[in-house]
Amino acid sequence: MERTTLSRRAFLTLAGAAGGSALLAACQAGTTAPTQAPAEATEAPPEATEAPPAAEAVTIEWWWGWTPDMLVNTLNAVADKFTEHNPEIEVTTAQHEWGEKLLTAYAAGTPPDIHEHWLPMQFAARDLLQPLDDRIATSSVISIDLMPEVSWTAGTWEGKRYIVPCLAYFAELxxxxxxxxxxxxxxxxxxxxxxxxxxxxxxxxxxxxxxxxxxxxxxxxxxxxxxxxxxxxxxxxxxxxxxxxxxxxxxxxxxxxxxxxxxxxxxxxxxxxxxxxxxxxxxxxxxxxxxxxxxxxxxxxxxxxxxxxxxxxxxxxxxxxxxxxxxxxxxxxxxWGAHSVMIPQLSKHPDQAWKLTEYLCTNEAAEMILEGCGWIGPMKTFWDVMDVNTFLGLDFFVNDLAKNVEVATANPxxxxxxxxxxxxxxxxxxxxxxxxxxxxxxxxxxxxxxxxxxxxxxxxx
Known part of the structure; x- marks a missing residue:
């Protein structure tokens, strides 16, 4: 005789039905039980089916320039936390070494899905990046007013924005x-x-x-x-x-x-x-x-x-x-200087890269980056809640240098x-x-x- 098995879903379905019958019987206590047997079912119950397999996780590549352990470990932790919130997206990270490796990848048509750089205009002017204005306009996390206007200039080319100035942006001199x-x-x-x-x-x-x-x-x-x-x-x-x-x-x-x-x-x-x-x-x-x-x-x-x-x-x-x-x-x-993130035109997973971009603009990510790297994120909402006593001396940058200078420049x-x-x-x-x-x-x-x-x-x- 062929052995049959009961799927977990079928088991839960039957258990739920049994529980519902018991509850109904309890609610109807005191009523008279039927004297006739119920009529036989005219159709066989449908066979239980297996649950559809979970969607396969998408893996995106995120590159940055830094190499010291304290910075790399922190950013890897941020990537892991993002995946905790978005288990359908895995993130692999690597250093682009500020130049040759990244430019070589662009030349070969194999850039990462998302990367960081402090001089993004070189990529925007070469039409290597995706314009992000439409994504920004429909985002529930990122808005133009979230960051200082000057921070957007680092990657705005011919009226289009090609970067989101997250990770780090503040008075840096x-x-x-x-x-x-x-x-x-x-x-x-x-x-x-x-x-x-x-x-x-x-x-x-x-x-x-x-x-x-x-x-x-x-x-x-x-x-x-x-x-x-x-x-x-x-x-x-x-x-x-x-x-x-x-x-x-x-x-x-x-x-x-x-x-x-x-x-x-x-x-x-x-x-x-x-x-x-x-x-x-x-x-x-x-x-x-x-x-x-x-x-x-x-x-x-x-x-x-x-x-x-x-x-x-x-x-x-x-x-x-x-x-x-x-x-x-x-x-x-x-x-004032910014480290921004950008999505290449040839990104294999731009939608998932954008979700990572949005996460990097949250207070949770900004707090992890501050505590691990000492960097101040560019989001005004984070400035309102950040602890300037996290590190000795940080208060000078936040409460003095950023507010009281006579001349403040930014990258042209x-x-x-x-x-x-x-x-x-x-x-x-x-x-x-x-x-x-x-x-x-x-x-x-x-x-x-x-x-x-x-x-x-x-x-x-």
């Missing part, structure tokens, strides 16, 4: 001071902290330390060599959005480049390179020069309090306004911004530091090159 290094030099903080680059350079000449072999042992400060922070720090305007034109020449620009370059030429760029072979410059990396009391000051952003609490938990640091020079001397300045909305930001340090500042060009020549050559790149992209090349 401040001066962070290590009191231990000041104390070792017989100085106090904040009283002896200069407010200008001239003052910091004078201290560098006096307090940079060399060992017996002539190697740098303590560095007072290394100003940022890139185009990112030079404009607000020296009162410069690099880009005219209406004319799509970069202006990087003139006496003020030359003075700014020379102001930065002297910190390297005075002490030897090769010696600074050797110094960082022993003490990494990135504060998120354990054993960094700053956390190891080998670097007195650094200009950096709102993520630093969280990174320092992880890598230097027993130390306190001083946060203040960044130093200035040129036309910005004496002013309180900062720069230029299609050539990746070329400009990634190449300025090498083609201009380093060219001057290593004696390959004078400042005027380096700036003129670079201005011509970046405007040529701008026109090439505007023409769709």
């Amino acid at each position: 401040a001066l962070v001071v290590n009191p231990a290094v000041f104390q070792n030099a017989g100085l106090t903080t904040p009283d002896d902290v200069p407010t200008t680059y001239d003052g910091i350079f004078d201290q560098s000449v006096k307090y940079n330390e060399f060992d017996d072999a002539g190697n740098l042992n303590v560095v007072w400060m290394e100003p940022d060599k890139s185009l990112r922070y030079m404009p607000p720090s020296y009162g410069l305007t690099p880009y005219n959005a209406d004319e799509h034109k970069w202006t990087l020449t003139g006496d003020d620009w030359e003075a700014a480049v020379m102001s930065v370059a002297r910190f390297y030429t005075e002490f030897g760029p090769e010696k600074l390179d050797a110094f960082h072979e022993a003490y990494p410059g990135w504060i998120a990396v354990p054993g960094s020069a700053f956390a190891s009391d080998r670097l007195a000051m650094v200009t950096s952003g709102y993520w630093i309090p969280g990174e320092l609490q992880t890598n230097a938990p027993d130390k306190e640091f001083v946060y203040t306004y960044p130093p200035t020079g040129g036309a910005a001397t004496g002013k309180k300045v900062t720069h 909305p230029s299609p050539a911004i990746a070329f400009a930001f990634n190449s300025f340090s090498t083609d201009v500042t380093d060219a001057v530091i290593y004696g390959d060009k004078d400042a005027a020549t380096a700036l003129a050559d670079f201005e011509a090159a970046v405007n040529e790149e701008e026109q090439r992209l505007l023409e769709g090349d």
Whole structure:
């Protein structure tokens, strides 16, 4: 005799029917039972069927640029939490290394489903990204007013929005001071902290330390060599959005480049390179020069309090306004920056990638990112509830730097911004530091090159 089995669904159906009959009988207690047997069924009951299989989970790829463990672990935890809420979507993550890997994937027609970048205009201007305006307009989570208007400019091209500025967006230019290094030099903080680059350079000449072999042992400060922070720090305007034109020449620009370059030429760029072979410059990396009391000051952003609490938990640091020079001397300045997410045109699963984008804009995700990375999400709703005491020093960025500056800049909305930001340090500042060009020549050559790149992209090349 053939053995039959009862499916779980059929079992529950029958159990439910039996329970219902018992309940009906109980409700009808006291009634007379029928004297005749019920008529036989004229049709056989339908066979129980198996439940349809659950929909197969979709796996999406999410890439970002960061590599330190504290950042990678946090973002992986956010991806896992998203999948908890959306079990039909699994997320695999990888680092795109800020350039070559991501560009290679685009060239091969195999970009990830969603990725992060801090300079998204290079992708938007090449028509590599999906416009997101329609998704934003119908979203119950994301709206234009949810973030500061300036944050959207980083990825708005020809009137269309190609990014959502989530993950991190806030005032990102401040001066962070290590009191231990000041104390070792017989100085106090904040009283002896200069407010200008001239003052910091004078201290560098006096307090940079060399060992017996002539190697740098303590560095007072290394100003940022890139185009990112030079404009607000020296009162410069690099880009005219209406004319799509970069202006990087003139006496003020030359003075700014020379102001930065002297910190390297005075002490030897090769010696600074050797110094960082022993003490990494990135504060998120354990054993960094700053956390190891080998670097007195650094200009950096709102993520630093969280990174320092992880890598230097027993130390306190001083946060203040960044130093200035040129036309910005004496002013309180900062720069606002965003890490945004975007969905490539060739994303295999754009709808699921959008669901992840929406999740990244929730307070739950923003809180995880703040606690794990020290980053401040761009959502105003999160700013209203975030705990500014999560990390020592975070309150300065939120309650002072973001509110009280006189000059606040953001990344220019230029299609050539990746070329400009990634190449300025090498083609201009380093060219001057290593004696390959004078400042005027380096700036003129670079201005011509970046405007040529701008026109090439505007023409769709």
